[in-house]
Amino acid sequence: MSDLSGSMNETQEKFAPATPLNPRHRAILVGASVGLGAALARKLANEGYSLALVSRQKEKLDALCAEINQAAGEMRAAAYIHDVKNYDEVPDLLRKMVADLGGLDTFIFSAGINLPPGGIDKYNFEYDRQMVEVNLIGAMAWLTPVAEMFQSAKRGQIVGIGSVAGDRGRVGNPGYNTSKAGLHTFLEALRNRLTRHGVNVLTVKPGFMKTDMLKAAQGGTPLAIEPEKAASDIYKAMQKRRQTVYTLFLWQYIMLVIRHIPSFIFRRLSF
Amino acid sequence: MLNTFTQLENFGHSLKSPAYLIQPKTSEDIYEAFRLAKKLGLTVTARGGGRSYNDAALNAGGIVLDTSGMNQITSWDSATGLVRCEPGVTLEMLWHKVLPDGWWPPVVSGTMFTTLGGCLSANIHGKNNFKMGTIGEHVVEFTAVLPTGAEVTCSPKLNGDLFYSMISGLGMLGIFTSVTLQMKHIYSGLIEVNAWPTSTLKQQLHDLEENAPNYDYIVGWLDTIQTQHGQIHAATSLKEGDDPEAAKTVQLNYQQLPDRLFGVMPKSLLHYFMTPFGNNFLWGLVNTAKYVSALRKHTFRQSHAAFHFLLDYVPFWELSYGRGGLIQYQSFLPKETALPAWTEMLSFAKKRGLPSYLGVTKRHRPDKFLLTHALDGFSLAMDFKVTDRNRAELSKVIQEYDRIVLEHGGRFYFAKNSETTAETALAFYGEETVDKFKKLKKRCDPNGLLESDLYRRIFG
Numbered sequence: 001m002s003d004l005s006g007s008m009n010e011t012q013e014k015f016a017p018a019t020p021l022n023p024r025h026r027a028i029l030v031g032a033s034v035g036l037g038a039a040l041a042r043k044l045a046n047e048g049y050s051l052a053l054v055s056r057q058k059e060k061l062d063a064l065c066a067e068i069n070q071a072a073g074e075m076r077a078a079a080y081i082h083d084v085k086n087y088d089e090v091p092d093l094l095r096k097m098v099a100d101l102g103g104l105d106t107f108i109f110s111a112g113i114n115l116p117p118g119g120i121d122k123y124n125f126e127y128d129r130q131m132v133e134v135n136l137i138g139a140m141a142w143l144t145p146v147a148e149m150f151q152s153a154k155r156g157q158i159v160g161i162g163s164v165a166g167d168r169g170r171v172g173n174p175g176y177n178t179s180k181a182g183l184h185t186f187l188e189a190l191r192n193r194l195t196r197h198g199v200n201v202l203t204v205k206p207g208f209m210k211t212d213m214l215k216a217a218q219g220g221t222p223l224a225i226e227p228e229k230a231a232s233d234i235y236k237a238m239q240k241r242r243q244t245v246y247t248l249f250l251w252q253y254i255m256l257v258i259r260h261i262p263s264f265i266f267r268r269l270s271f
Numbered sequence: 272m273l274n275t276f277t278q279l280e281n282f283g284h285s286l287k288s289p290a291y292l293i294q295p296k297t298s299e300d301i302y303e304a305f306r307l308a309k310k311l312g313l314t315v316t317a318r319g320g321g322r323s324y325n326d327a328a329l330n331a332g333g334i335v336l337d338t339s340g341m342n343q344i345t346s347w348d349s350a351t352g353l354v355r356c357e358p359g360v361t362l363e364m365l366w367h368k369v370l371p372d373g374w375w376p377p378v379v380s381g382t383m384f385t386t387l388g389g390c391l392s393a394n395i396h397g398k399n400n401f402k403m404g405t406i407g408e409h410v411v412e413f414t415a416v417l418p419t420g421a422e423v424t425c426s427p428k429l430n431g432d433l434f435y436s437m438i439s440g441l442g443m444l445g446i447f448t449s450v451t452l453q454m455k456h457i458y459s460g461l462i463e464v465n466a467w468p469t470s471t472l473k474q475q476l477h478d479l480e481e482n483a484p485n486y487d488y489i490v491g492w493l494d495t496i497q498t499q500h501g502q503i504h505a506a507t508s509l510k511e512g513d514d515p516e517a518a519k520t521v522q523l524n525y526q527q528l529p530d531r532l533f534g535v536m537p538k539s540l541l542h543y544f545m546t547p548f549g550n551n552f553l554w555g556l557v558n559t560a561k562y563v564s565a566l567r568k569h570t571f572r573q574s575h576a577a578f579h580f581l582l583d584y585v586p587f588w589e590l591s592y593g594r595g596g597l598i599q600y601q602s603f604l605p606k607e608t609a610l611p612a613w614t615e616m617l618s619f620a621k622k623r624g625l626p627s628y629l630g631v632t633k634r635h636r637p638d639k640f641l642l643t644h645a646l647d648g649f650s651l652a653m654d655f656k657v658t659d660r661n662r663a664e665l666s667k668v669i670q671e672y673d674r675i676v677l678e679h680g681g682r683f684y685f686a687k688n689s690e691t692t693a694e695t696a697l698a699f700y701g702e703e704t705v706d707k708f709k710k711l712k713k714r715c716d717p718n719g720l721l722e723s724d725l726y727r728r729i730f731g
Contacts, residue, residue: 017728018331019690020285020598020657021666092311095273095332099313102331102724103289152276153289 026101031111033060035211039227052097056083084138114216128175135179285596288329314722319386324599325689326724352454358388358447374454378406382582393686394439398488401634407438415445418720439640459509460520467568493630494558545591554628595657605648608679627653644684696729
């Protein structure tokens with residue numbers, strides 16, 4: 001088991017108690033240290049959320065928490081070190097974070113890796129397995145107890161960061177496509193189960209973003225946006241309790257077209 | 272094992288606090304919950320009727336023990352008036368049991384849906400605090416399970432330090448498993464009420480102090496929006512022979528609160544119609560109408576239930592405050608400083624445009640319990656509607672109130688106040704009291720298993 005204590009216990013700092021006149025939104029963000037996750041953490045902290053941030057990268061996560069808490073002038077973010085592939089750690093860590101936060105309103109799964117095989121005629125099972133283990137099974141390991149919790153409380157919001165890459169299987173990175181398509185389907189199934197219990201499930205499908213992951217993109221990267229822009233779109237969609245959101249919004253139309261390209265044509269394309 | 276994650280709220284519906292709910296039936300179940308909490312690294316809070324206006328019975332992200340299933344009245348002696356109850360017995364169950372035999376609980380809250388466990392933890396007072404003290408003064412004995420697993424029996428003589436600290440201890444030392452209470456003898460199901468108007472806060476406090484010794488109960492109602500007009504209700508229990516129909520009036524069917532308004536509208540729907548009154552102007556009209564209705568001093572008799580349980584008159588009244596719910600602010604001030612303090616507070620709120628819709632005043636006396644809220648003076652309880660728009664402003668008003676109350680040597684009550692900070696709590700309890708409480712806490716709960724949202728807020 002990795003270090004479950006996180007930096008909360010080391011610093012002995014605590015989140016401000018929620019009172020009727022100072023209500024707190026409480027969120028867990030898994031995959032928070034870099035890229036979109038970090039941008040979302042900053043955005044939500046800025047909106048007054050109390051955040052439990054999860055990542056395996058301790059230095060980066062601690063620095064992010066320090067930055068957020070300093071900017072807010074109070075405790076808004078706490079760090080929890082965890083590798084999403086350590087599935088067995090999840091129930092204990094989740095319980096600890098919910099106790100530290102004083103409840104849970106929103107759960108965001110933003111952890112993801114993208115390991116391209118290196119060409120449209122190359123195969124790499126090891127990479128594919130890792131992507132599925134993090135992007136899909138990691139998400140399922142977290143979302144299952146979270147869904148149970150929200151279903152029981154009849155309240156809450158789940159946000160899963162998918163990808164436009166999950167909308168079709170393409171030549172460039174079959175493993176990544178599969179992991180994200182699986183995540184979309186899992187989120188959809190949770191949505192169908194949980195809406196009747198008052199829980200909102202939001203599937204986010206970002207296009208290209210100017211993060212480290214952009215390097216993994218095969219070929220061109222049109223419409224690449226800053227992660228801050230994506231974070232802002234996601235926050236709006238959370239507020240409106242939407243079901244699915246593309247960011248940029250334009251991707252909704254692009255993917256509408258791509259999803260309808262018939263197979264006899266799609267097979268011959270090289271993107 | 273913990274698949275009961277439940278969204279819990281305070282009485283005013285202004286707090287949402289999810290927790291793992293466990294419903295114990297026995298002392299062993301309670302100890303089992305402590306063991307589970309220790310194993311999982313969680314904390315535990317007991318919850319009874321959920322009628323605290325604040326976070327006393329909430330434990331966000333932890334375990335909440337819903338004791339409402341431990342609700343047996345295990346013995347009742349109609350000759351001596353001694354009753355032994357499990358902690359989940361509500362005041363409603365209690366008076367239903369004892370009234371037909373000519374007894375009444377010595378101290379009751381404004382709603383009958385509070386449980387004895389909660390009543391002892393907050394050490395509640397009623398409209399007779401100046402005469403009968405708090406409920407703790409009528410507890411003959413109680414038993415409780417400590418987080419260590421020890422089951423203790425306490426009375427003023429036996430384990431006196433625990434007796435005087437667990438009652439008023441906000442449920443943070445142990446969990447009550449049985450309570451033995453002395454009931455008060457009554458000779459009628461009716462109570463004689465005198466009502467008269469008061470035109471200023473000064474007059475109201477004067478009348479409360481002057482008249483209290485002549486009555487069994489006294490309570491004032493104050494229009495805190497504009498006028499400081501008010502009304503006093505003072506009541507005396509009837510003596511033997513005063514009520515020729517006593518045998519009839521002590522029957523339960525004589526006491527029931529009417530469930531329909533004007534004989535037509537079900538009262539369970541009434542709160543919907545009250546919602547539009549949630550603004551200063553219309554509540555002002557309501558207050559004025561109420562004042563005018565009692566311009567003449569008059570005397571009437573009403574049932575005990577009708578006199579005591581005003582909050583139960585309109586079921587779900589607390590929902591009429593809308594989505595943001597309400598908070599209660601109750602301050603206790605020595606009789607010398609009450610008038611200047613509340614005058615300053617009321618004018619401050621008026622200036623900010625955030626008056627309370629309803630003010631209730633009572634007369635109090637000090638007691639010996641460790642975390643006591645009472646003193647020789649008065650209390651003023653006020654309701655505030657909470658909305659997304661007024662939160663920040665209301666928060667400033669409440670902070671200013673806390674400052675004024677502290678400055679005038681006042682105290683607070685943790686069945687009500689939801690915003691009090693740790694600094695404020697330390698200031699009015701005093702370091703000595705807090706140290707003493709923390710030492711007892713360490714002794715009863717060495718692993719710190721008992722924690723509520725309230726505990727973290729005021730002692731955290």
